[in-house]
Amino acid sequence: MPATIRDVARASGVHISTVSRTFSAPHLVNPETRSRVLACAESLGYRPNRAARALITGRTHNIGLIVADIANPFFPPLIKAAESQARGRDYHIFVADTNEDPAVEEELVHALAKQVDGVLLCSPRMSNSLIEQLSREVPLVVINRQVAGLPSVVTDNGQGARLAVEHLLALGHRQLALLGGPRGSWTNREIRRAVGAVARSGGATLTVLGPNAPTETGGSALAEQVRRCGATAVLAYNDLMAIGLIEGLHAIGMEVPRDVSVVGIDDIALSRLTRPKLTTVATPAAAAGRTAVDMLLQHDAPAGTRGGARGTFGDDRRTTAQVTLQTELVIRESTGPGPAAEVDRAGTPEAEGPGPHPTADPGEVAVTPGEVVPS
C-alpha cells in the first residue's frame, strides 16, 4: 500500500529515474521538475525503500551493535555514544542482545549481515576463530577483545585492575580475592593476568573465584565464599558484581569497607548511588562506542560520495588498527584501610610514572587518565 517510486513517477508524469535522481542527485534534475516531483512525493507520502536501495548500492546506512547483555548498565553509555556518532554520519544503529549466549551471538551476526554495513561486536563470548570467520561475511569491529587481523577497541582493564590492586595494597591489604567474570570473556583474562602479577609482586595472596555471571546476582551469591576465603579486599569483574557482593556481604553481617574493601570495574552511573559509594575503575565506554563507529566508517566518504562502489565498502585495505583506551581509578567509599599496620610501606614500587599515587584518600580521586593508540 505505501507509495513506491513508480507511483510518484506516474503522478508527476516523469520517468522513475527522474524521481530517483530528485532524491539522490538533485542537481541533475531541473528545479521545476524537481519541485513537482517533490510535491507529488509529499502528497503520496512516498519514502524511498532503504532495503531496495541497499540492494543495488551495497550500502544500507545501518550499523549493527551486538552486546552481551543489554541489562548491564555498562553498555547503555556505549550504545548511546555509538548512536550519536553514527547519527552524525547519517547512519543508524540497530542493537541486539545475546543474553551472554555465543550461539545467539553468531546467529545475530548472520541475521544482521546483509542489513547493515558493519557490525560492532561488543564483549563477544564466542571463539576468536568464529569471529574471524564471521568477519568474512560482514565488516566487524570488535569491542573489548583483541582478535588478530580485526579492528578492535578495548579498554585497558588490565591496567585498571593493576591500579585497583595497587590501591588496595597501599591500604594495607594482603589477602585479596578476585571475582571472575563469565567464561569466554577476553577482558576477564586480561584482568586476571594483571591482578595475578601485581598481587604476587606485592606479596599478597590472591584467591580467584569464578567464572561467574557478571551480574548483581552473580556477585551476591559469592558473599559466603568471600568470607570463607578470608580476603580483606576484593576486586570484582565489574561494578554490578561488586554491588551485588556488597549487598550479599551485608546480608551475612559483613560491612563494607569496615570488614572488607570492594572495588568494581566500569564506573557505571549506579556506582555513585549505592551506599557505600563504590570505588571502581572507570572505563571509557562512551569513547569506545564512538571510536568503534569511526573505525567502521573510516573508509566511508564523510559527505557526498560519488557512488559507484560495488559490494560492501572498504573491501580492501581496511585498516585493522587496534585501539586501547586507558582507564582510571575512582576512589569512593567502598575501600578502606586493611586489617593491620604497614599501610605506608606498600604500594611504592614499579616505576609509577607521573600522577598522584593513590593513598587512602577520602572523596573522589582520579588516577591515570589518557589514551593510547598503538599499531
Next chain:
Amino acid sequence: MPATIRDVARASGVHISTVSRTFSAPHLVNPETRSRVLACAESLGYRPNRAARALITGRTHNIGLIVADIANPFFPPLIKAAESQARGRDYHIFVADTNEDPAVEEELVHALAKQVDGVLLCSPRMSNSLIEQLSREVPLVVINRQVAGLPSVVTDNGQGARLAVEHLLALGHRQLALLGGPRGSWTNREIRRAVGAVARSGGATLTVLGPNAPTETGGSALAEQVRRCGATAVLAYNDLMAIGLIEGLHAIGMEVPRDVSVVGIDDIALSRLTRPKLTTVATPAAAAGRTAVDMLLQHDAPAGTRGGARGTFGDDRRTTAQVTLQTELVIRESTGPGPAAEVDRAGTPEAEGPGPHPTADPGEVAVTPGEVVPS
C-alpha cells in the same frame, strides 16, 4: 564477494530457482539434488540475502523496538522478553534508542519502516496524531500509551500509583508529593490523575513537582524542593527518580524512611539493592514485551506459511486490542509510618476486592496481581 544464489546454482549445475527452493521449499526438490546444492552452498559459505528476500516476500522477519532511553533499567527486561518471544517465532528484534527525543523517534520509525515487519513503540514521547500517521507506514504496536485505533499494551500505572498512595495514607501520611515524569509521557498523566483522585478522597494535600527528566539525576535534583514543600511521603514517576531522590535527600541530611517515605514505580532490579531497599510498584515489563510481540505477530501463521502474501502482512483487519497489565505494590524499606497518630484509621475505604490490604508490613509484600484484557 559473499556468494549469491547464482554462485551456488552455477557450482551445483542447477537453476537458481532450484537453489531457492532447496532452502524455502525443500520438499519440492529431489533429495539427491538437494544435498548436492546444500553441499555447494555450505562450501561457498552461501547465506540467503534476507534483504533481497524481503523485497519480494514482503516479510523481513525483523521487528523494530524503539525505546525512549535504553539506559533506564526499566527497559532491558522488556527488551529481553521481546527478543526471546520473537526468537521463538523466528523473528529478530532491532532495538533503537531515542534519547527521549520525539524527533529522533519519528526518524527512527522511518528508518526502520521498510526493514522490519512492524515496530514496537515503547513509551513514545511524540504526539498521538503523529503516531497514527506513522502507523500507516508500518504496523505499530504501542507500549505504555493508548492511541485510538492502534494496538497497545500498557501497564496500569494509574492503578499502581493508587495502591502506592493508599499505602502511604495507611501509614499516616497526609502531606504527599508526586515527582512528575517527562513531558509527553502518557503514563505520567495517568499517574497524576490517579494520585490526584486518591489523595483528595483521602484528605491529603498533594504537591506535584515536574515535569522532570526520569533519571537518578532528575530525582536527586528535587531533594531540596521536596524538603521545602513539607511532604512526608513521595511517589516518584519511576524507580530511578526515587533512588536519585533518596540519595539527594541523604546529601542534605534527610533520611528515608525516617524523615520521608519514598515510593518508586517499575520495580527495577536495582530497587532491591539500594539501601534502604525501595518500596515500589512492580510493573510487568517482561509481560508487556512478550504481549507486544504477540500482538504484532498475531496474524502471522505460526509455522510454514504457504506464502503468496503481497505487501506487508495482516494489512486488513488487524485486531486493535488494547491490553492492560495489572501492577502490584511491593513494600520494602523506603516507606515508614507518617509523622503522627491515626495510622489505623486511614486506608480502609473504596471497596478493595480480595487480597490482603497493605498495612505497615515489614519484609516484602505483593498486592493485587492479575491481568486484564479489555476490548
Next chain:
DNA sequence: GACATGAGAGCAATCGTTTGCATTAATTGC
C-alpha cells in the same frame, strides 16, 4: 498403447531502487 498423473526442474516476471548510457533539445562558439 494411449493417456492422465505427478515429480522435478527451468523460465521469466517481479519486488523498489540506482545508474551507465542513449536520446533529445537548447545553448554556445566561431
Next chain:
DNA sequence: GCAATTAATGCAAACGATTGCTCTCATGTC
C-alpha cells in the same frame, strides 16, 4: 549557420532473491 557542448530526461540492466507457469519425462492405469 553548423558543429560542439551541455542540461535534462528516458531506457534498461542490474541487485539477489521468490514463485506461478511451463516443460519434460517416467510411471501407473485401463
